[in-house]
Each structure stands twice: as C-alpha cells, then as structure tokens.
Amino acid sequence: MKKVYLDNSATTKVSDEVISAMLPYFTEKYGNPSSLHTAGREAREAIEAARLKIAGIIGAAPAEIIFTSGGTESDNIAIIGSALANRKKGNHIITSAIEHPAVIETCRHLEKDGFKVTYVPVDPDGVLKLDELEKAITKETTLITVMQVNNEIGTIQPIKEIGEIAREKDIYFHTDAVQAIGKVPVNVDDLGVDMLALSGHKIHGPKGVGVLYLRKGTPVRSLTFGGGHERGVRSGTENVSGIVGMARACELAARDLDRNAEHMARLSNRLMDGLLGIEHCRLNGSRKNRSPNNVNISFSFVEGESMVLLLDMKGIEVSTGSACSSKKLEASHVLLSCGLDPETAHGSLRMTNSKYNTEEEIDYVIETLPGIVSRLREMSPLYKK
Numbered sequence: 001m002k003k004v005y006l007d008n009s010a011t012t013k014v015s016d017e018v019i020s021a022m023l024p025y026f027t028e029k030y031g032n033p034s035s036l037h038t039a040g041r042e043a044r045e046a047i048e049a050a051r052l053k054i055a056g057i058i059g060a061a062p063a064e065i066i067f068t069s070g071g072t073e074s075d076n077i078a079i080i081g082s083a084l085a086n087r088k089k090g091n092h093i094i095t096s097a098i099e100h101p102a103v104i105e106t107c108r109h110l111e112k113d114g115f116k117v118t119y120v121p122v123d124p125d126g127v128l129k130l131d132e133l134e135k136a137i138t139k140e141t142t143l144i145t146v147m148q149v150n151n152e153i154g155t156i157q158p159i160k161e162i163g164e165i166a167r168e169k170d171i172y173f174h175t176d177a178v179q180a181i182g183k184v185p186v187n188v189d190d191l192g193v194d195m196l197a198l199s200g201h202k203i204h205g206p207k208g209v210g211v212l213y214l215r216k217g218t219p220v221r222s223l224t225f226g227g228g229h230e231r232g233v234r235s236g237t238e239n240v241s242g243i244v245g246m247a248r249a250c251e252l253a254a255r256d257l258d259r260n261a262e263h264m265a266r267l268s269n270r271l272m273d274g275l276l277g278i279e280h281c282r283l284n285g286s287r288k289n290r291s292p293n294n295v296n297i298s299f300s301f302v303e304g305e306s307m308v309l310l311l312d313m314k315g316i317e318v319s320t321g322s323a324c325s326s327k328k329l330e331a332s333h334v335l336l337s338c339g340l341d342p343e344t345a346h347g348s349l350r351m352t353n354s355k356y357n358t359e360e361e362i363d364y365v366i367e368t369l370p371g372i373v374s375r376l377r378e379m380s381p382l383y384k385k
Ligand SMILES: *Cc1c(COP(=O)(O)O)cnc(C)c1O
Pocket: 009, 010, 069, 070, 071, 072, 073, 075, 100, 102, 147, 149, 150, 151, 176, 178, 179, 199, 200, 201, 202, 208, 209, 210
C-alpha cells in the first residue's frame, strides 16, 4: 500500500545526514562531556561545535544557546524561569489564545501559583490582535510569550511588531519558534526576542532534544538542579548525540530554507486547490500568511477522527485539527479562538507536508479524501437535514 505521511507538524522523519552525524556519538565518541580525558573532550568539543552552529544560524552568540530536552522544556524554562526571576518586579504574563500546550499549560500552572495571565485573542485567521496586546500591558507585566508559527493552522504571528512593543515597555519577550525554523527565517535580532524555543524532531532531527535561546542579561531561574550544566540553567549530562543531530538538522534546515519552503508551499497550494472545491468546507488560518507546509481544513457534518482513521486505511497519515486532550474529546482551542463553532472545529484535518513529500502523494490525497468525506456525510444525520 502507498504510504503518505502528512503529519510533519507532529514529528518528522530523521534525515540520513542527521543519523550519520549522530552515530559516532553512540559507538565511539561516547564520553561524558564533563570528563577530562580524551573521550570526554571529544564529546565536549562536539557540543560546543553544535552550539556555535546553531548560534550562527539564528543570529545569537554561542553563550546564549542552552540545550534542553525539547521544545516543551525550552518553553517551560523560558516562561516559569523568567516569571520566577522577575516576580519582585511584577506577576503578570501576556500570551496568545492559540499557543501550544507547552506554553498554555505552563501559563495555567503559573496562574495556580498566583501569577496573572492574559490570553490575547486572535482574528479569524489566527493572527494575534496587536491592539489588544498593547491594552493588556500593565506595570506588573514582566513577560510576553507568543509563538512565531502556529502548529495547528500554520498562522505566522507579527513577532517583530510584538518585539518592538515589548522592548519599548521593557518587558521580556519569548517566542516558541518550534514550527518556524526550516519554514520561515528565524533570527533573534530581526524578531527582537529575548528567548526563543526550538525542537529537534520537528525539523528532521532527533526527538528529546531542543534549544532555548537566552539573550545575554535575560534573567531566568533554573528549574532543574544538579551539576550546573548549560550555564546552570539546565543541569543534567548533555544529550551529546541528540545535540549533534539537532545542530546538523538546523544546519540543513537553514541551508535549504528557500528551496524547501518553495517545495512545501507548492504542495500545500496543490492540496488546498484540490480540496477546497469540496462542498461545505473551509480553510483554517490565513491563505497567505501561513507556514508553507500547513493545510488545515474543516469539513462540516464530519468527525475529524473518523476521517483520520479512514485515511489511515488508505495509507494516508494526517491529524485532526482538534487535537484531543488525553481524556476528553475537546474541540481545538485554536480553532475555537478563530471563531469556529465546536461542530465545525471537530470536523477538521491538519495535513502538514515536508521536503520528503511529492506531488504524486498530494494527488493521491486529493483523489482519496473527497470519497471519504461523502461516505461519512452519507452516514451523518445532520447532513441529511
Ligand atoms: C512540538 C511543539 C512543541 C513541543 O516540542 P517537543 O520537542 O515535542 O517537546 C512546542 N511548541 C510547538 C509549537 C510545537 O509544535
């Protein structure tokens, strides 16, 4: 059976180049980077070379790069670490209504600890309302955290504008750029951010490794304690092979950014053009202002989960727009924030391509999906009405 993987915002295939860069750090160069002997020094050198590479790619200084266990941990350190370090100055945080759970749930956690959080609304395309953000700022505000590219609907946020506001008001600014790198340019000075989170496995790198960019002079409290690794911000023996793989993945993503973005956008446009003719469907997010690899469409009178399962039987792997929380099936907070009603939000599909997808694969989806949608609609009592 044909297999078409279109869930690259969930995770990606690790590229061969990344695997071969990582392998020696399992088999030969397995030293602990804190050890003084040759094996240890080899591992240390690999980490510092990776740090230098990633710093160069995002326009940072090497000392501003902290290696973590992934995007989630980077977001947690940035938000909790900064909130705690600045608690004496104020206890107010501003974020958007459509952040990834790694940010939203972290903010919710801080609310339980006495912090105040404003969740700034977005317009129907999912773009943060800048005027509402400005209105939300108080003397107590110490942190703004807004993602660069949304993981569900691909909307690109006005990070540079937010950065200017934050700087003018002397507020620290964090962005989750996990879905941005490899799809749009990511440069910490152009964006005007103090903190920025990246993850390896969303860019054809390994799982369990990430980066937190921490601008010089940005105070954060550490959340893990131990040997004082990563400038005391993140103790724990470094994931050497993962770090090497992440650096190689970033390098390839940056080197091929234009070519890959053009390829992904061509596939996305083909998919949108091929599917949006289906009756009673709508594109979620902005047609123009979106990540090149993201297509998110709601089909009325159909359940997203049913479409995912029937597509899977045809070898097509996608996800629902309504990423269900582990226990109850809740409609996506992102789609609801864009103004969709819960029923429509439940009938959403997210199809995210990568450099590895082909036009033939997209055409197979365009051939297959309409039949699945009509089959499910035939069974829906709502559709008949
Ligand atoms: C995947 C993702 C994360 C979490 O990254 P992990 O490395 O899986 O912890 C955070 N933010 C966004 C936008 C993501 O897409």
